[in-house]
Amino acid sequence: MTISTLITGKTRTGTTRNWSRTARRLVGTLVVAGTLACGIASAAAEQAVSLFKIITVRDEIVVGVGPQDAAALGGSDVTAVGRALKGGGELTVWQYAVRKAPDGELEQAPLRRISIIGNDSLRVEPYATPLRVVAPK
Numbered sequence: 596m597t598i599s600t601l602i603t604g605k606t607r608t609g610t611t612r613n614w615s616r617t618a619r620r621l622v623g624t625l626v627v628a629g630t631l632a633c634g635i636a637s638a639a640a641e642q643a644v645s646l647f648k649i650i651t652v653r654d655e656i657v658v659g660v661g662p663q664d665a666a667a668l669g670g671s672d673v674t675a676v677g678r679a680l681k682g683g684g685e686l687t688v689w690q691y692a693v694r695k696a697p698d699g700e701l702e703q704a705p706l707r708r709i710s711i712i713g714n715d716s717l718r719v720e721p722y723a724t725p726l727r728v729v730a731p732k
Contacts, residue, residue: 644730645671646691646703646722649711657722658688659705661731673719680713687711689731696727705731 644659665671668679668686679686689705696702703726711717 644689644728646724646728647673647676648720648722650718650720651714652716656709657691657703658709658711659691659703659728659731660688664688673721676719680711680717680719683713685710685712691728693726696729700727702727702729704729 644661645665646657646659649656649658660668660671660676662671664687665675668675676686687708687710690707690709691703692706693701694704696704703724
């Protein structure tokens, strides 16, 4: 049996096999799954910025810690950000906001560089977004 038999469902004599529809679905599913897996892997590789939500009594903002900032903090997790705020008293990071990319898709992009001053009523949480995250330049 050849690949063309699996895809078209016809043998050299012209007869159709019943399971060819299942084979086509299987091949289509594998192609889609492979494409999605490659897209997820590339999105994970592009997302070198860790996003956090800083929550205070007055408001909340989304900030990003890039690779350079993470090296200075000693990590890119919530604990490292919390320790930096508690130990140093302040932290300079990028504030992130949603914008429309040139291709029309929404993305999380750096808005401005801000300084956060730590206090007892401040809370830091990891922030997950389904949008593409743009690294600061």
